[in-house]
Amino acid sequence: MPLLEVDNLEIAIAMRGQLLPVVRGISFSVDEGETLGIVGESGCGKSLTSLAIMGLLDGTPVRITGGDIRFEGQDLRQLNRRERRAIMGSRMAMIFQEPMTSLNPVYRIGDQIVENLRQHQKISQKAARARAIELLELVRIPEPQQRVDSYPHQMSGGQRQRVMIAMALSCDPKLLIADEPTTALDVTVQKEVLDLMADLQERMGTAIVLISHDLGVIAETCDKVAVMYRGKIAEAAPTDDLFARLAHPYTRGLLNSIPVVDRDVEWLEAIPGRVPGIDEDIEGCAFHPRCPRAQDICRRNEPKQHRIGNEHTSHCHFAEEAAP
Amino acid sequence: MTAVVQQVQDIFAGRRLASIGLSWLILILIVAIAAPLIAPFDPYEIDPIARLSPPGWPHLFGTDHFGRDTFSRAIYGARMTVLIGSGSVIVALLTGGLIGMLSAYFTRAGNVLMRGVDVLMAFPALLLALVLITLLERSVVNTIIVIGIVYATTTARILYGMTLKLKREVFVDAAICSGAGHGSILFRHILPNLLSPLLVQASFIFAFAQLQAAALDFLGLGLPAEVPSWGNMLAEERIYITRAPWLLLFPGALIILSVFSMNLVGDAMRDSIDPRFKDDIAGV
Numbered sequence: 001m002p003l004l005e006v007d008n009l010e011i012a013i014a015m016r017g018q019l020l021p022v023v024r025g026i027s028f029s030v031d032e033g034e035t036l037g038i039v040g041e042s043g044c045g046k047s048l049t050s051l052a053i054m055g056l057l058d059g060t061p062v063r064i065t066g067g068d069i070r071f072e073g074q075d076l077r078q079l080n081r082r083e084r085r086a087i088m089g090s091r092m093a094m095i096f097q098e099p100m101t102s103l104n105p106v107y108r109i110g111d112q113i114v115e116n117l118r119q120h121q122k123i124s125q126k127a128a129r130a131r132a133i134e135l136l137e138l139v140r141i142p143e144p145q146q147r148v149d150s151y152p153h154q155m156s157g158g159q160r161q162r163v164m165i166a167m168a169l170s171c172d173p174k175l176l177i178a179d180e181p182t183t184a185l186d187v188t189v190q191k192e193v194l195d196l197m198a199d200l201q202e203r204m205g206t207a208i209v210l211i212s213h214d215l216g217v218i219a220e221t222c223d224k225v226a227v228m229y230r231g232k233i234a235e236a237a238p239t240d241d242l243f244a245r246l247a248h249p250y251t252r253g254l255l256n257s258i259p260v261v262d263r264d265v266e267w268l269e270a271i272p273g274r275v276p277g278i279d280e281d282i283e284g285c286a287f288h289p290r291c292p293r294a295q296d297i298c299r300r301n302e303p304k305q306h307r308i309g310n311e312h313t314s315h316c317h318f319a320e321e322a323a324p
Numbered sequence: 325m326t327a328v329v330q331q332v333q334d335i336f337a338g339r340r341l342a343s344i345g346l347s348w349l350i351l352i353l354i355v356a357i358a359a360p361l362i363a364p365f366d367p368y369e370i371d372p373i374a375r376l377s378p379p380g381w382p383h384l385f386g387t388d389h390f391g392r393d394t395f396s397r398a399i400y401g402a403r404m405t406v407l408i409g410s411g412s413v414i415v416a417l418l419t420g421g422l423i424g425m426l427s428a429y430f431t432r433a434g435n436v437l438m439r440g441v442d443v444l445m446a447f448p449a450l451l452l453a454l455v456l457i458t459l460l461e462r463s464v465v466n467t468i469i470v471i472g473i474v475y476a477t478t479t480a481r482i483l484y485g486m487t488l489k490l491k492r493e494v495f496v497d498a499a500i501c502s503g504a505g506h507g508s509i510l511f512r513h514i515l516p517n518l519l520s521p522l523l524v525q526a527s528f529i530f531a532f533a534q535l536q537a538a539a540l541d542f543l544g545l546g547l548p549a550e551v552p553s554w555g556n557m558l559a560e561e562r563i564y565i566t567r568a569p570w571l572l573l574f575p576g577a578l579i580i581l582s583v584f585s586m587n588l589v590g591d592a593m594r595d596s597i598d599p600r601f602k603d604d605i606a607g608v
Contacts, residue, residue, distance in 0.1 A: 054501050059431065081505075089502030102494040106516040115512070116502045167502070 037222030345585030415472020420479030428487035
């Protein structure tokens with residue numbers, strides 16, 4: 001049984017009395033200790049998917065309109081608030097894109113870790129503090145004994161993100177959802193944080209869902225990849241298979257728009273156009289207005305799932321032909 | 325404790341006027357606490373022979389039309405000032421603060437609650453106070469409640485807006501993700517971020533409560549007439565303004581000075597927490 005299983009999830013935004021679909025039936029699963037990367041442009045629905053899994057859509061105009069989210073076999077959508085709270089932070093945790101605002105500015109970071117620990121475990125104040133220092137050390141914060149009493153504003157963005165990771169890992173979660181954890185950080189710090197996550201995953205066996213728009217980050221850290229476009233999974237495969245054989249023009253476009261150091265290129269090839277607005281209707285394949293290989297069939301029919309390899313799937317009419 | 329002293333120093337350093345205001349308020353507080361020790365006469369003691377005597381010795385501020393010592397009454401009046409001020413602040417912040425925070429957090433109930441607040445805010449402050457006080461008896465407690473409710477409306481509005489903004493902060497999402505419940509999110513994660521604006525709000529309510537209380541006293545709807553408060557002294561002696569103007573001069577001056585001081589202190593505190601004047605929000 002997979003640790004996390006998302007089955008045909010549909011999410012819509014309520015606007016002017018209408019429900020506009022944003023995530024249009026996506027399915028994926030994550031096994032224990034595995035890293036899944038979800039990649040896509042802004043607005044493709046990847047963040048909403050993570051928020052839906054964590055149950056953070058309450059009180060927003062966004063709602064889940066269909067599908068199941070199962071965690072350790074339990075349907076998260078059926079749980080009441082109390083049952084959900086018992087899972088959140090202990091067996092399932094999340095880190096956010098903005099390390100600058102994801103820590104409460106009025107509390108010392110140590111107190112925030114302690115609070116999270118004591119919320120889920122019967123542990124004394126003193127022991128929790130000792131554990132907080134241990135965790136800070138684990139995420140490589142220098143001088144954890146002193147830094148435990150720092151306020152968030154006294155730390156850099158990279159340090160804060162590491163504190164967030166420490167907090168998320170404080171109760172040994174089975175699953176960590178990381179929504180663009182390195183986007184707000186500069187490249188060197190980004191590398192440190194990714195290495196740290198990979199290292200901690202190896203040690204603690206945590207499964208990670210890594211959401212990113214950076215295919216490079218995904219390639220480096222993930223066991224398998226799901227490429228999302230306009231609320232659907234365009235292509236999904238184990239990382240090695242995906243890069244061995246790109247079976248969707250969108251994935252190819254994403255890859256081509258990354259600069260390569262050892263090749264001299266005058267112009268980077270960008271994907272033309274933009275992600276269509278959620279209120280636009282597109283007949284046929286959602287990617288066809290931007291696709292270099294679009295044919296008549298793409299404008300008429302929505303592509304079905306094509307199986308290329310064992311676990312490699314693509315939603316493109318020409319998936320089989322799109323050889324490397 | 326030293327941290328508090330340090331912070332007070334930070335706020336008032338280089339603000340001479342605000343420092344004078346703070347000193348005046350501290351003096352009022354000391355006088356209020358030590359009133360029985362300082363006052364030379366019993367504020368209720370009637371001395372018909374000495375009635376309406378001008379300022380001098382032994383009656384520093386003169387006597388009123390019952391022959392009561394105005395200086396002693398003014399000193400006991402400081403007690404009322406502190407009591408009404410702090411009482412109104414507590415009532416206003418507790419009710420208004422709770423209504424504002426809960427309304428912003430539970431939007432459905434909030435829509436109803438905040439419309440109620442809007443209705444109350446539609447009345448001018450004094451008119452609302454008058455309506456409420458006529459429904460209740462004249463007493464110290466009722467005066468505090470009425471003034472507290474009047475200023476609860478603005479407090480509710482302010483906290484409503486700030487909570488709406490705070491509850492969308494990522495750290496609140498992070499708290500939800502770590503399994504925090506409603507109570508913990510509201511009171512442990514959101515409330516501490518509201519302390520600075522609450523403090524400023526408190527200082528202004530304290531000041532306005534004085535004016536409001538004095539106005540109610542003057543209209544004969546505030547504290548019971550025999551209670552020595554600055555507003556009551558004004559109200560009782562106003563018919564003697566030509567014969568014994570000092571009877572109005574002293575309490576009037578005390579009210580003006582105190583309210584002015586509180587506003588100065590409030591301004592200083594607001595400036596010090598305004599992010600535009602400060603580069604970090606450390607140690608709130």
